[in-house]
Amino acid sequence: MYRSHTCGELRIENAGNKVKLAGWIQRSRVLSGQIFADLRDRYGITQLSFIEENDAAIFAQAKKLGREFVVQIEGKVLERQSKNTNIPTGEIEVEVETLRILNSSKTPPFTIENDTDGGEELRMTYRYLDLRRSPLQNALKLRHKVAMEVRNYLANLDFLEIETPYLIKSTPEGARDFVVPSRMHPGHFYALPQSPQTFKQLLMVSGYDKYFQIVRCFRDEDLRADRQPEFTQIDCEMAFVEQEDILQTFEGLTKHLLNTVVDAKIEDTFPRMSYEEAMNRYGIDKPDIRFGMTLWEITSLVKNKGFVVFDQAEYIGGICVENGANMSRKEIDKLIDYVKRPQIGVKGLVWMKCDNELKSSVDKFFTEEQRKEWKDAANAKDGDLLLIIADTQHRARKALGELRLHLGNELGLRNPNEFAPLWVLDFPLLEKDDESNRWFAMHHPFTAPKPEDIHLLESDPGAVRANAYDLVLNGNEIGGGSIRIFDRELQATMFDLLGFTREEAEAQFGFLMQAFEYGAPPHGGIALGFDRLVAILGGQENIRNFIAFPKNNAGRDLMIDAPSILHNDQLDELSLNIKD
């Protein structure tokens, strides 16, 4: 046993005790005749003192202690003269009587402090040092705690955690699979799962009734910021349930996490909103409802009044910035630049300041009377600012939704310590890809249409709503799921609609369709993005801080230098050649 206590454990009550501690030297201050060193471990920091007068040999030894040296000490706990009320051990220090240097350390390439001087790339390369910093340690502790709470909560509801395989079969649907060549079966490949979707449905067919798994998933996507090729999800499925049962169950789980992990004190039922309402009022299917500034439409009010931009637009609508009328021209120009960026891509922004007079960027086209109508439509008060976009409905609402979030950030309306969960319901079953003119499953091909919309499947597929639902937290989709089709015939119809030939459907999902012939129960489920959930609970949106060893934006692990080339004999064994 290297220690009698951790570095976060000693209190004033321990004064006088002989203790043994081990940890890292966070920093040391050499004064005349006395050295103070902070000894750190996962549990906290304890101040060590070395007094030349009492023991010159140890004092000399302590002089050599560098940052991040690993030491073991024995000593006596003393009440501190100048107490540090910021840390739990701040009332004591340990006067060192024996010092054993277990390992030395080179000077780290960046400081191991809450705010480090290391750049992203350097910290990724020395991830094992970055992981020593408190913010990352707290992130991983939070992750552990959330995982434990999830498991215990679901297990108490009789859910079984069941592991599904990682070496499965490639299905060229959805995102790209990562594949794994088989040495034993040359020319054949396994695939890594994008999710355990089919396995969890099979488990329902097998009668497991309530399944969950905290499971790694893999997607070989072109990477964007904050996407990881491997990610973790809380994957769940239940049999003999309707949508309402699933909403209740996972609202319970989420509420439990919000109340136990971050003490959010959420007692009310989560609000629910249809997809249509979300798009109308927030311009996005995952509204951040921590603040208002919702969208309103004035198309009929403003069209055909002679302003060509409005006259040619399908949709004219806006948002109202409370007390925004005092924004300078320069600030408004910045917002115009913001919406004109290619990522958003609308042509501009019409603004109107509500004050004694209503001053807008299009005064010459509209009378004061007409502008008064806009103010009313926006429910604006004096002092507010209206921002209006005219475009196709799709593009304008999307741009307004983004602008709203941008302003929410700028104006500090998105408090990371406030938690606003929301269910978004009634998603469309299908969406059309304009390029290929094909229907795609908005959720996935196993999602059940709402029974009352099934009659529209052939005549008006785009109007069919799904029994699908998303769980949204602070403007992030943290989960999504659906009631599944459990009838082989309806599933076959869906595959037809999605343009699968019977043969393709059979080749890819044959085992699932076959399983449905042997007594499949009604079932449905949900999957929560674990990395993002933890990040949001931690008050952040950067998931990388909540993953111990993440990949960078190019999908590389800079620390271990992966991916990397293989030896030729490994390629030979796998019967593979690299194409030039």
Added chain:
Amino acid sequence: MYRSHTCGELRIENAGNKVKLAGWIQRSRVLSGQIFADLRDRYGITQLSFIEENDAAIFAQAKKLGREFVVQIEGKVLERQSKNTNIPTGEIEVEVETLRILNSSKTPPFTIENDTDGGEELRMTYRYLDLRRSPLQNALKLRHKVAMEVRNYLANLDFLEIETPYLIKSTPEGARDFVVPSRMHPGHFYALPQSPQTFKQLLMVSGYDKYFQIVRCFRDEDLRADRQPEFTQIDCEMAFVEQEDILQTFEGLTKHLLNTVVDAKIEDTFPRMSYEEAMNRYGIDKPDIRFGMTLWEITSLVKNKGFVVFDQAEYIGGICVENGANMSRKEIDKLIDYVKRPQIGVKGLVWMKCDNELKSSVDKFFTEEQRKEWKDAANAKDGDLLLIIADTQHRARKALGELRLHLGNELGLRNPNEFAPLWVLDFPLLEKDDESNRWFAMHHPFTAPKPEDIHLLESDPGAVRANAYDLVLNGNEIGGGSIRIFDRELQATMFDLLGFTREEAEAQFGFLMQAFEYGAPPHGGIALGFDRLVAILGGQENIRNFIAFPKNNAGRDLMIDAPSILHNDQLDELSLNIKD
């Protein structure tokens, strides 16, 4: 909500209640005027009754119910006339008033009963049906329970579960890696981890102090029976510990599992045995100590007495079968055949029956007096049978160890409901591969030699013992681990001994060796084979029954038909060609 109760829930107290149930028709018996059907779900079986007299329409409907149909019923709970005391719901039945067939079923290709008529291959192909059988449902419930107990036990000891990556770097050491071609980096590959070994050591360098993870691991081995290309382990590591701390911690965990999951009532400290003793007394490094029949050596007693087989052997030893003297010549011949099989490969067996007289197969070479000495050496009683093997020490002990286990099975000495844990300690650090004349790490290259043996590293590497330990349960190695080297110089020496050039070591483990330069703490760990642990706790040795979707012996998933060929455009995207 499809049901008010599960099929395992109703009791005599519910008599008179109106209930709603859903599940599968296990079987139904049509009598004149009455039909009884067993409705099954994960929780149990409830008997349904349909009475023609009371409701002819429902009776007619019920006649059509086939095996594995999925139904929802409403009805009234009645006390049964002939009670079934074998099941918890056996005192009641439900008289059905409404019957809704949710899904029909084709006739399953094998019976969904505890003992099924389906062969292995058929059941693997229809795994989703096999998984409906109680023995498999119980296996997966046990697996879930063990995982929950492990996590809660370790979390209560301040262990953090930390997820390590699955897309890592290939290291051509140990078994073969599965690799994953990178589409973004043509010609480059990730590898799937054989274990998170280096990551957990890095987490110790990062100060996480106590880590665990229930984690999937991958090994592309030539498959043998009961080996899976992907398997799950309970992976653990602790900092600032000595071997004793780890033994105590994981003995605590194992005892907790034995006492809570299978009620084994184990209170004593686990026995400990050195590797040397295990090999001497059991002929194997993972002794099953549920029964005796230990090995003894009589080399010096019997050599140079004129019996050439003994005279030429390095080692002569045996086991004593209690009350085995009544074995027939035919039975003994079978044992001789057993040890002569190529898997064991010794030339034969000398036997001696201890009775009024000592009758052996080599009586003409040894006097009664001499044979009496054997009996004493074996600690045999009248009525026992001695079985003696002469060969190299290595081969003879191995053969005796196997023979002992074989007889243990034959004689019913290995009770699956008895649990005998054991620590095996003091493994050799290195073992020599005779073909290549190279030293290999017996555990792995990061294992620390015992400090008192370090001086032998250069002069007599084979004599150096490691701070390595195995946890053995009922003759199975369920876990193994070691104290790690945490000093870069000692690690470099080890790599030298193992024949790595500095460049190779740098290329493969550079990041770990570099990490050791920044203040690595003393640390060590253990990994438990989760699949096998659960199987043994379930009283079985076949791990496949304890994995929801296992691969067969050829590494194939027969249900989903994986691995399989890829579309050519997938290969193109990955810049790969298949060699003919």
